[in-house]
Amino acid sequence: MFFRSRPSLKWLCTVLGRNxxxxxxxxxxxxxLPRLIPGSPLSFSADQIDVLNAMLPKETFNRFTDYYAxxxxxxxxxxxxxxxxxxxxxxxxxxxxxxxxxIVMSRVTLTLFLxxxxxxxxxxxxxxxxxxxxxxxxxxxxxxLLTLLLVLQTIPVFxxxxxxxxxxAHHLGWFPAFGAYxxxxxxxxxxFALHFLRHAILPxxxxxxxxxxxxxxxxxxxxxxxxxxPYVEAAYYFGIRERIIWLYYILLNSLPEILxxxxxxxxxxxxxxxxxEIIFSxxxxxxxxxxxxxxxxxxxxxxxxxxxxxYSIAINMLFELLSIKLNPRLTKMT
Amino acid sequence: MRNATVKKAALLVLLIMVVLGIAYPxxxxxxxxxxxxxxxxxxxxxxxxGTNKMGQDIFSALLAGFRVTISIALIVSxxxxxxxxxxxVSCAFFRHWVDRFIMRVTEIFxxxxxxxxxxxxxxxxxxxxxxxxxxxxxxxWSRITRILRGKAMVIINQDTxxxxxxxxxxxxxxxxxMWPYFYPAVTTLFIQQCGRAAVYEAxxxxxxxxxPALKSWGRTIRAALDYEGIFWDHTxxxxxxxxxxxxxxxxxxxxxxxxxxxxxxxxxxxxx
Numbered sequence: 316m317f318f319r320s321r322p323s324l325k326w327l328c329t330v331l332g333r334n335x336x337x338x339x340x341x342x343x344x345x346x347x348l349p350r351l352i353p354g355s356p357l358s359f360s361a362d363q364i365d366v367l368n369a370m371l372p373k374e375t376f377n378r379f380t381d382y383y384a385x386x387x388x389x390x391x392x393x394x395x396x397x398x399x400x401x402x403x404x405x406x407x408x409x410x411x412x413x414x415x416x417x418i419v420m421s422r423v424t425l426t427l428f429l430x431x432x433x434x435x436x437x438x439x440x441x442x443x444x445x446x447x448x449x450x451x452x453x454x455x456x457x458x459x460l461l462t463l464l465l466v467l468q469t470i471p472v473f474x475x476x477x478x479x480x481x482x483x484a485h486h487l488g489w490f491p492a493f494g495a496y497x498x499x500x501x502x503x504x505x506x507f508a509l510h511f512l513r514h515a516i517l518p519x520x521x522x523x524x525x526x527x528x529x530x531x532x533x534x535x536x537x538x539x540x541x542x543x544x545p546y547v548e549a550a551y552y553f554g555i556r557e558r559i560i561w562l563y564y565i566l567l568n569s570l571p572e573i574l575x576x577x578x579x580x581x582x583x584x585x586x587x588x589x590x591x592e593i594i595f596s597x598x599x600x601x602x603x604x605x606x607x608x609x610x611x612x613x614x615x616x617x618x619x620x621x622x623x624x625x626y627s628i629a630i631n632m633l634f635e636l637l638s639i640k641l642n643p644r645l646t647k648m649t
Numbered sequence: 650m651r652n653a654t655v656k657k658a659a660l661l662v663l664l665i666m667v668v669l670g671i672a673y674p675x676x677x678x679x680x681x682x683x684x685x686x687x688x689x690x691x692x693x694x695x696x697x698x699g700t701n702k703m704g705q706d707i708f709s710a711l712l713a714g715f716r717v718t719i720s721i722a723l724i725v726s727x728x729x730x731x732x733x734x735x736x737x738v739s740c741a742f743f744r745h746w747v748d749r750f751i752m753r754v755t756e757i758f759x760x761x762x763x764x765x766x767x768x769x770x771x772x773x774x775x776x777x778x779x780x781x782x783x784x785x786x787x788x789x790w791s792r793i794t795r796i797l798r799g800k801a802m803v804i805i806n807q808d809t810x811x812x813x814x815x816x817x818x819x820x821x822x823x824x825x826x827m828w829p830y831f832y833p834a835v836t837t838l839f840i841q842q843c844g845r846a847a848v849y850e851a852x853x854x855x856x857x858x859x860x861p862a863l864k865s866w867g868r869t870i871r872a873a874l875d876y877e878g879i880f881w882d883h884t885x886x887x888x889x890x891x892x893x894x895x896x897x898x899x900x901x902x903x904x905x906x907x908x909x910x911x912x913x914x915x916x917x918x919x920x921x
Contacts, residue, residue: 468904620766
């Protein structure tokens with residue numbers, strides 16, 4: 316037992332180490348790139364900074380120069396940047412004039428709700444759909460489904476959201492078109508939960524439509540490969556019931572490979588959630604991002620970038636750990 | 650058989666779109682910037698798709714989109730495929746620390762979804778089209794390098810390539826010898842990258858990043874969404890829907906060109 320658990324602990328450390336390194340590199344990038352890209356307020360020279368001074372209210376401008384200290388040498392700026400991050404101080408938004416952390420934190424829950432709910436539902440739909448296509452494939456229905464998946468896969472997520480909003484919210488009028496709840500209501504009102512769910516159905520459905528196709532196609536390919544493994548054929552010769560073969564011999568053995576390659580898909584699902592929010596004016600990080608980009612609100616954009624990165628890395632790590640749990644053999648590789 | 654028919658149809662659609670893009674000044678009934686018409690006309694008569702809020706002809710803007718969107722997609726895709734391929738070949742040629750360094754850099758680009766990073770930097774890069782195109786290229790090559798590196802590592806072991814290495818051929822010679830084995834994968838990635846670039850452009854336009862005067866489909870979509878009444882009267886049918894359909898058709902045709910419907914039979918053959 317001791318012998319078995321040791322390599323997996325070592326692997327756990329490698330996974331953690333790699334993800335921490337990625338986080339570190341992202342933090343360094345978050346510092347360097349805005350200073351290199353022309354046009355960002357941090358790459359302004361002394362005379363350009365006067366323009367910013369004229370553009371922003373006095374108080375906001377002072378906070379900005381206090382926070383970033385653009386007159387100091389780069390090394391000192393970097394030290395200050397790290398110190399701020401460690402303290403959880405992300406600067407002040409130009410547009411709102413509030414601390415970035417407060418603004419972002421007030422929005423992040425709804426984005427987490429949308430993306431996590433849709434990810435969980437998508438896994439179940441996509442894996443069963445993909446397995447069905449691989450195990451029963453060949454008919455017209457399956458070919459049609461596959462083509463439909465392909466079409467869905469090519470449509471950018473915000474267009475998918477617009478189309479769904481057009482059809483289901485405006486044309487058919489089945490669901491509310493925007494917001495997370497009626498503006499006149501507060502969480503204390505009776506029936507709030509019901510309204511909240513009704514508002515969430517359409518955005519979550521769009522996200523599912525967006526996430527399912529790549530995962531289903533992936534599952535189909537993996538299951539198709541496993542289906543031809545010798546041990547599966549052997550199981551057929553032994554006359555084991557087909558349902559048991561499908562479930563225990565094929566599907567269970569496909570899961571590690573599917574999970575191992577899923578993380579990138581779900582990183583895209585996070586970005587997708589931001590765009591879907593914008594279309595449905597859902598008050599999460601996406602709508603915040605739109606405001607920040609339109610107002611060229613640098614500190615706020617950076618805050619959103621950092622939170623999204625941390626969330627992406629967390630999801631990435633979760634999937635890596637899950638696939639180890641499901642397939643201990645992985646620890647022996649790399 | 651069926652595969653070939655689908656691909657021919659996709660190619661035909663793309664060809665028509667490119668021709669429309671080239672010939673658009675002759676085909677468009679009005680200049681897309683001409684705002685001398687009554688605003689928000691329904692389709693019919695002089696204006697095939699009506700006019701927008703500014704009194705511009707929507708059909709002309711849609712036609713202009715063929716040229717703008719397709720050329721942005723081609724430029725971004727060509728440059729990022731070129732950079733990505735060159736780096737992948739370098740990985741296989743130099744190996745050791747060059748390979749490791751390039752791989753580390755590409756790994757970073759995977760973690761955060763490309764579009765968010767593109768957006769972050771395009772927001773500041775200034776409103777010029779060239780700037781936005783540069784940012785898109787900068788964040789697109791990594792995917793191509795990642796995929797092609799594995800292929801390059803295998804192809805470099807081909808006899809002809811190994812002879813070139815023995816004769817102390819430089820990176821360029823080796824690249825040229827590798828090309829015959831390389832080009833199917835490169836072409837597929839180039840086509841896929843075209844679709845991605847078109848989608849990125851639309852997404853950035855949708856977020857209001859880039860040149861506001863540009864007549865891409867993404868811009869037309871954004872302008873339509875900016876009109877408050879778009880969903881309340883039936884304007885969306887002729888203002889919002891046509892550019893969406895054009896964009897989806899373009900991306901879908903590109904995807905069909907690279908998608909393999911007969912994958913099942915083909916991989917079955919391979920396993921035997």
